[in-house]
Amino acid sequence: MAGIPFFVEGTTMNHVIVGAGPAGVIASETLSRMGHGGRITVLSDEPEPPYSRMAIPYLLAENIDEEGTCLRHTDGHYDGLGITVKHDSVTAIDAAAKSLSLASGVSLAFDRLLLATGAHPIRPPIPGMDLEKVMSCWTLADARRIMEHAKPGDNVVLMGAGFIGCIILEALVARQVNLTVIEMADRMVARMMDRTGGDMIAAWCREKGVDVHVSTRVNGVSRNSDGSLTLDLEGKAPVSADLVVCATGVASNTGFLEGSGIETDIGVMVDEHLETSVPGIYAAGDVAAGFDFMTGGHDVHAIQPTASEHGRIAALNMAGNRTAYRGSLVMNTLNTLGLISTSYGLWDGVEGGDVATAADARAYRYLRLNFRDDVLVGCLALGLTQHVGVLRGLIQTKTPLGKWKDVLMADPHQIMSAYLATAQDASRRAA
Amino acid sequence: MQKSLLIDPDKCTSCLQCEMACSFEHEGSFNPARSRIKIFEFEHGKRAVPYTCTQCAEAWCVHACPVEALVRNPVTGAVEVKDDVCVGCKVCTIACPFGTVNYNPDTGKVIKCDLCHGDPKCAEACPTDAIVYVDSSWTGLDRMRRWAGHVDTNQSAKA
The missing domain is CATH 3.30.390.30 (FAD/NAD-linked reductase, C-terminal dimerisation domain)
Structure with missing residues (x-):
């Protein structure tokens, strides 16, 4: 079979990786380069070549084009490494039979499986979150919709000023919209910054013309007859908007694992080898609740360095090279205007x-x-x-x-x- | 034969010629703040330490980059920043445990030592041979590597 340069005679090991983000792609490359390739299949449930969600804000700001979001830039990169990228998604997993059911109707057998399914955006349980002009900013498809709708001078409300919210904030300001930020917590980026730092970032944003409201809860969003939106705020005057961008958190993509026997909590529970409770099945990146280097406990560190380290070490273990991971160190860096x-x-x-x-x-x-x-x-x-x-x-x-x-x-x-x-x-x- | 920068702090007089040469090569102006090599002074200037990227094998920056903007040059062995690909996310600057990838707010990109594509200007400019460009197999490099190895944080054990 062409395109599998590292095929090892006598092995027909099927390595299947679910998810084509950084963790999945780095795992596939590591497997290939180790020469234990067998068959390496990466499943992506999005139509684009594997890309980086982290690059999306820079696309929104029009610093790069869609090509610039790609994880890899060399033509034929995956083929050259014997990696098949298949655009399909998993609907169910039969761990005992080592088989995946795919949305296209076919099934896919695996010997070693890596779950690198990432996360999805979540929205608060309030009215109006299903309105057309309330958008998440997570996928390339989301980015295209926001770019279509967020025009210079538009009134845009950003719900959520966490890490992802703040990165989108920068991009929305670059699109020259009139921006209002509404954050439920008492400060911006509450999960990476204390009160002193969070207050400084808020003051900085206000100085740059962004209307920032912390400790503010949105009770609901409604659509007016002219197509605009009104956000009903707890204890504050309502705010109107042409567009609402929702960055109110993400959750690991574990739904399809229900009934699989794979233990999940806030993410897929993995040991120091990135292996799940089912032998031969591993997890990496935003979906994995791996060891935290500082606390020794399990946590989901939805950051690029963790995805990269998880992907590499999971692959080493999948290929039989037992390698323990010390755990991930949580780290973030942000540019807010x-x-x-x-x-x-x-x-x-x-x-x-x-x-x-x-x-x-x-x-x-x-x-x-x-x-x-x-x-x-x-x-x-x-x-x-x-x-x-x-x-x-x-x-x-x-x-x-x-x-x-x-x-x-x-x-x-x-x-x-x-x-x-x-x-x-x-x-x-x-x- | 690949070559590496070998730094001997004991020979450094803190003249900053390396910073000047580096910034001129990369930025077209004498601007030590944008130099890829930096001199740090200790004991009120009695000791000085030139410090830059060792082009470590672990290449934390390369693995942390979400868009493959950091690529190792197969000829020089240096990890280079592809300016047209770098989006300026700065993840490499926090991932590198040596602190040798820096963000340049003026360009919105990161900068790091690229060994001047095999002709490092810092070594050329250094008047005391505190910075020399030598074959990578030279034994004095072992000490620098151990320093790098000290920060190898990924793997704890292989069973």
Whole structure:
């Protein structure tokens, strides 16, 4: 059979990967490159070539075209690696028979299965969420609809100012709409920023002309006779809009696993080998509740680095190369109209741990370091763009900072010096 | 034979010629703030450490990129940023545990050391040989690699 360069004689292992996002694609590439290919099939339930949802805001802002959202750019990339990308979706899974039922009516057998089905946007249970001009921003199809409807000067309400909401916020402002943001939590990006940082981001957005309402609940959306929408707000005057973009959270795509025997919670439960409760079936990325590096517990980290690491390590295990994963470190970075924010790990601190902060609200600068003893366990930064990654380095290596912790307590901005000093000391010890 | 930057902080006098040369090569102006190599001073200037990407094998940045904008140059071994593909999401800047990929707000793209496509200007500009461009097999590189290996966070054990 052409197109399978790494076919190993004597094996006809069927590797099936459900989902063509970063986790699925990286897993398929890893399998292929390991030379344990057998057959590698990636199922995508969208018509486009595998693409990155993360790139969608940049498409909305018209910085890139649809081609620019592709995960891979080389012609024949998947064929060349012996990977078949099949546009179909799974309706049911028979774990015992090792068979998938597909929407097209056929069934697909597997020996090793990877669930990389990602997540889907969820909307609050309030009236009007099914109206035509209430849109999610998740898929390329969603992006096309928003681009068609969000014209310069339109009144657009963005519901939700979490991470995804804030990334869309930037894109909507680039489309020159009149933007109102409504967030239920007491601050913007509540899951990656404390009150100090969240308030600074809100103040920054307001300064840039975006009407931001936090601690505000939408009771319902209704359609007026002229086609416009009215949002009924709890305790506040109603807001009218030509378009509502809903970014009120996502949930893992686990629905099709009901009755399969695969254990799910907030996502598909996986062990340190990314294997589910059913041997031979693995999960990776936004659908997987894997180990959290900091807490040791299970969590869904719906971020690109986790998807990438999950995909690679799941594939190693699927191919029989038993590899344990230490767990994912939660990390995010966001550009909100030019203000860069970053968070890592236990950004809200730990009980009994020291916290070093440096805040300058006028300059929109903020740095918060959280320690357990003399080890950095989490941090927040606003306005930091240089050498940010060393924060990951320090957290993930659990480097004891020793006397450098005192330096950082006095001045958190000394982080790069602390990193170089402690990392170099470590390297000298190793030498 | 692939070559690598070998950095000896003990020889660095903090003259910043490397930062000048780097920014001029990449940005067309002498702007150390946009240099891909940076000098960090310790003990009130008594010690200086030139610091840049080691083009590590793990390539955290490459794996973290959602759009394949970071690609290893097979000739030089350097991981290069494809400016026309980079969307500016900055995930590589937080994924790299060495902090050697930086966001450039002026262009909305990330920047990192690309070894000047095999002719690194920092090494050429360094008057004291604190930065030299040598065969990758040179033994002094082991120490730098161990430093890199110290931050290998992906795998804990192979059974």
